[in-house]
Amino acid sequence: MKAVVINQPGNSDVLDIVDRPIPSADATHSVLKIHAFGVHRYEVLTREGGSPDVKFPRVIGVEAVGEIYQTAPDSGLKLGQRVITLNGGFGRDFDGSYEEYALVPNNQLFTVDYDGDWVSLAQYPETFVTAWGSIKSLRLSAGQSMLVRGGTSAVGLAMIKLAKAIGLKVTATTRKPERFSLLTAAGAADVILDKAGQLDTTQMFDGIVDLVGTATANDSLSHVVVGGTCCVVGLLAGEWMMKDFSPFDLQNRYLTDYDSGFVDQAMIDELFQVINAHDITIPISKVFPLTEIVAAHDFVMANPTAGEVIVTND
Ligand SMILES: NC(=O)c1ccc[n+]([C@@H]2O[C@H](COP(=O)([O-])OP(=O)(O)OC[C@H]3O[C@@H](n4cnc5c(N)ncnc54)[C@H](OP(=O)(O)O)[C@@H]3O)[C@@H](O)[C@H]2O)c1
Structure with missing residues (x-):
């Protein structure tokens, strides 16, 4: 799989695309096949070394949407299930969304009632x-x-x-x-x-x-x-x-x-009820493939207004 690793903080050229083995699930973690994620200005700050608690090398990215690729039989999750994840150390304390598959604690994977495509879903989590x-x-x-x-x-x-x-x-x-x-x-x-x-x-x-x-x-x-x-x-x-x-x-x-680490399945369910009932979206200003993550970071900084920048793996 492809992963974007930052070995030391710096400009967008420190975003290094490497090949890595797909991680393996264990009793408490599942493998998430990442379909899409949002890129944020605060992640650019992290890339530049502005988040003191983030240690490098690290795959950054605080949120992702995707499907369960591998999970323990008693995890409560199902293969192929549509889920989102965010915060809780994802992309900060352990590797995050800037890759094709991620190892995520089971209790940080939330199911979503949403019929739209992956890029549309990626505007929501964080x-x-x-x-x-x-x-x-x-x-x-x-x-x-x-x-x-x-x-x-x-x-x-x-x-x-x-x-x-x-x-x-x-x-x-x-x-x-x-x-x-x-x-x-x-x-x-x-x-x-x-x-x-x-x-x-x-x-x-x-x-x-x-x-x-x-x-x-x-x-x-x-x-x-x-x-x-x-x-x-x-x-x-x-x-x-x-x-x-x-x-x-x-x-x-x-x-x-409020810190988005304070989230649970009931809150996600309530949020998506409101989103679905009122058809709520915000503008998606541009979509990039993972291989253009450098351009995505540069775009986020050059265009500070009006919506989300999404990276897709599809
Ligand atoms: N607590 C949490 O869990 C959590 C989670 C996610 C995000 N956040 C925080 O939420 C904030 C918004 O994130 P975002 O990704 O939505 O931001 P964003 O889209 O990058 O915000 C861009 C907007 O910020 C305004 N802005 C930029 N610099 C400013 C300054 N010095 N003073 C006042 N306004 C300024 C500009 O508005 P105008 O030019 O129109 O004034 C600009 O339109 C960030 O600070 C982020 O760290 C917190």
Whole structure:
């Protein structure tokens, strides 16, 4: 099989395509035949050495869609079964999706009720699970208001669509006025400019998901109603730590995060019910074969907006 190995961090030319034996299943791990996966800007950061916990050599890639190729008789999985996997150390602590077959812990393989093709399915795992988990962390009910800060990101676009589908009143932000129409087309009822890290509004929200991250979380919190929640999910601004934060400033508002490692089969089932019922997709900007992984990485960095970049093995 082909695998894309990174031996040391660096530019896209460190993505080295090699031949390897297909791994073998054991009592706790199955072999996933990977049909497709998404490529993300945060994986480019990992390739460059920006994820300190990722040790090289490593096959990176945090998510995949495919079928069970080999599994133990009592794993609860069936040969040929359609599954997705994401996070939980995949592509970080152990080899991930940038290969044709991967060895995955059985408890990180989730079945999916989805009839579309593999490339279409590949838009969902990491991006939509993150979006769905973040929405749920706000504990909102239909009719309440939610702000998606960083709305033009892939996770942001998925979040706008999912939140609207469950009846939330969604507002979204971008730093660029020319992208307002992208957000309204995705379903945002209102759009706010994110101006040098400050929201250009006095509006308050029942819940905010902040994908820009710790750099803007204090400003986001100042737009959350008493009793409401701010969930910090991303780090689009590239900062890990919150500066000038005191818990006493929370003033009976809640601050949390969501990590897509917190996922189980029930959550996947619920997510795909919403996706199927509302026919929710985000744009797929380009599809590459695995042999063009270098071009895929370069494309992701050169085209920062509007959707998913998918690699297919078919
Ligand atoms: N917690 C988890 O489990 C988890 C899982 C997946 C992803 N994430 C995080 O979620 C975030 C979104 O991921 P993604 O793949 O969807 O992102 P993406 O599609 O690559 O996001 C691109 C968007 O980010 C915005 N952006 C870029 N730099 C920015 C900055 N310095 N300040 C504000 N906005 C900036 C731009 O929006 P504008 O130019 O329109 O403003 C751009 O459209 C990432 O930070 C990622 O690490 C977290």
